[in-house]
Amino acid sequence: MTIKSKYHSAIKEYNLKDGSKYYRFTVYLGVDSYSGKDKIVTRSKFSSQKAAQVEIDRLKYEFNSGQKPEDMRKTFSGVYEEWDVNYKDSGIVMSTYSKTEGYFNNHILPFFGHMKVSKITVRHCEQFAIQLSKKLKYFHHIINYASDVMNTAVRYEYINSNPFSTAKIPKESVHEISDNYLDIEDFKLLISHLPSLDSMARTVLRVLMFTGIRKGELFVLTWSDVDYKKKTLAIHEAYSYSKHNNGNNVGRPKGKLSRIIFLDDVTLDILKQWQQEQVLLLTQLGISLDKQTDQLIFNNSVNNYLNSYYPNEQLTEVIEALNLKFITVHGLRHTHTTHLAEASADFVGIQNRLGHVLSKNTTTQFYLHVTDKIKRDTLESLLAYYKEHGIY
Template identity: 60%
Template sequence: MQNISKKYPQIKSYQLKDGTTVFRFTVYLGVDPLTGKEKIVTRSKFKTVKQAELAIEKLKFEFSNGLNPANMLKTFNDSFIKWDASYKASGIVMSTYSKTEGYIKNHILPFFGDKKLSKITVAMCEQFALELSKKLKYFHHIVNYASDVMETAIRHGDIHSNPFKSAKIPKETAHQKSDNFIDIIDFKKLLSVLPNYDLMIQCLLRLLMFTGLRKGELLVLTWSDVDFDKKKLLVHSGYSYSKHNNGNNVGLTKGKLIRTILLDSNTLGLLKTWKQLQVERLDQLGISRKPDTEQVIFNNTVNNYLKLNYPNDYLKTAIEEANIKSITVHGLRHTHITHLREAEADFFVVQERVGHSQTNNTTDKHYTHVTDTLRENTLQKLLNYYKKFDIE
């Protein structure tokens, strides 16, 4: 090898196996302020001396501006791996994670995955968002996930700015207000057909209609969660299926809130009757009843949790018989909240009853500990409202 650059004597020529002459260099850039170590970089296979000289100048410029040459080789996928580990460890419910995983694998990684972080530009981010807007009605959340990965790269010192912050993202179509609820007339019709069904189904649907429970919260209830004397239901867990749960599908409720719901007498009466009948049915199946702390209220034929789709299936059948507008189990939750507001129940007590996270303001803090008196007043307002329509 011989020196062939007056400007950078580090550049040397050499030959490939096919006889082609190319150029390479090993250059000292300085001391990395983050690690305190000297940074020496080697690059090769340049076709001309000029290309090698330009490469050295670029490396020196980037290093002087805080860009580590080793980090310049890192890809979006490298940063995603770090983001993903942090996201999983954040306490996110794994069923929610599964949805996010779909966004990542179907939209984000196919576009950005192999791209060098340092090469991702504002124009690329805008192109990504534009393509999403043509395929999806609501896409901003996916753009935000991609931007979060870039923020992770910044925290780890791989890049110094997030091009998404300067990108012009197309606007989403205005979100339409959900109509996944039923009015008081349809509510009454739905309630009127419940006696036509098996007692367990009656209890299940009525409990959803009169409490606004989430489906996952309903499925894991045990008899120890019902206090028949004090007319209380304790909600502390939820069922959330995901392949990432490794079979441990029961965890904290959404929002990680434990709450107490006061129940009306008719709902409690149905539950008490079902509790007695459940014992007989389990005996018929040759299955021993578990202690109250373990015995789920709504069981399948092997005395385990019902599948997540069953409540919706039961509701769909009842809706068809009642000949009313179609809604989901979550729609019953919206309905319960709507009826509480129509009954002029206190907003903050409604929040506590349905397990919505509270905002961090002074007024909210005043209601942090909702008393039984407030709960009783809220339930009574709802029952008085229903009484106007002959609903019990």
């Protein structure tokens, strides 16, 4: 009677030159569904037959569950490099890319870089989030970047699920929507910091601060919307991303109200300076314009719409530099509204400037056709208010 070994027949004993004994194996796992080829794996230097058998069982389990054994050894740093290639090609502007690179080098990679993505657990993600929350006031955007790398690992089928998706992340307690605006002194500090920013960032924030337009309305502005002679800005479209839009993300503004608003001289000058610089930057990128008026005012490196988080990152960076209270980009719209009210601007003029639907009651029926005079007076009230506070 032949006694079969409880260990795989492929496990072989071998000796090193110093006489130490080890075990190795070469086993067939099956046909690789990715390549259609036979999958044969060799491993060595096991201290016992049992340890070698455990490894064979693990490899077979991973292979049969659809996970490639070599993918199980992918580190977070390795997946980050793959993610980074796609991120660069997504049309991100280089100033934003540099900041993102800093988030990874300073926070994400020191924690996750050496770890195999298959070994990263929900607990690791929660520990990372807690560690960040103790160092930074605003940290959710950094967690989102780390999670996006793990989503890439899922998409490439290195792992089955993203542990960040079920992790409990501490809240950024400063985000209080009811207080989502800047008072006049903080607004003044923010204005004074704008000249230190690059041209596009400075222009983005200036336009948002002095017009109160929505972020989606900002993204679709073209130079044909600016009339330097009449000193106006036309708002007739807005960008709104949804997975259900089938790529058609540009439509009418919220409330379906197109409008024309008046701009102050400084904002017009800053726009003109950015327009001239943009032409040079596009030329350096090898992008020629058939008709400059159709050019987006704010573009990414492939001359398409800005990524939605660009204004947020610019604002957050300035807020942190000045140690101001946190507000969102939409908070600049709230700030504009608040300052117009504090300036005692015409109520219907405020509604028109912000693109709000006018209520059709007896009092406002007279104003349903908002005249240029009302629009100009609304802006002049705001500028007089700012001048009183040493801003304009």
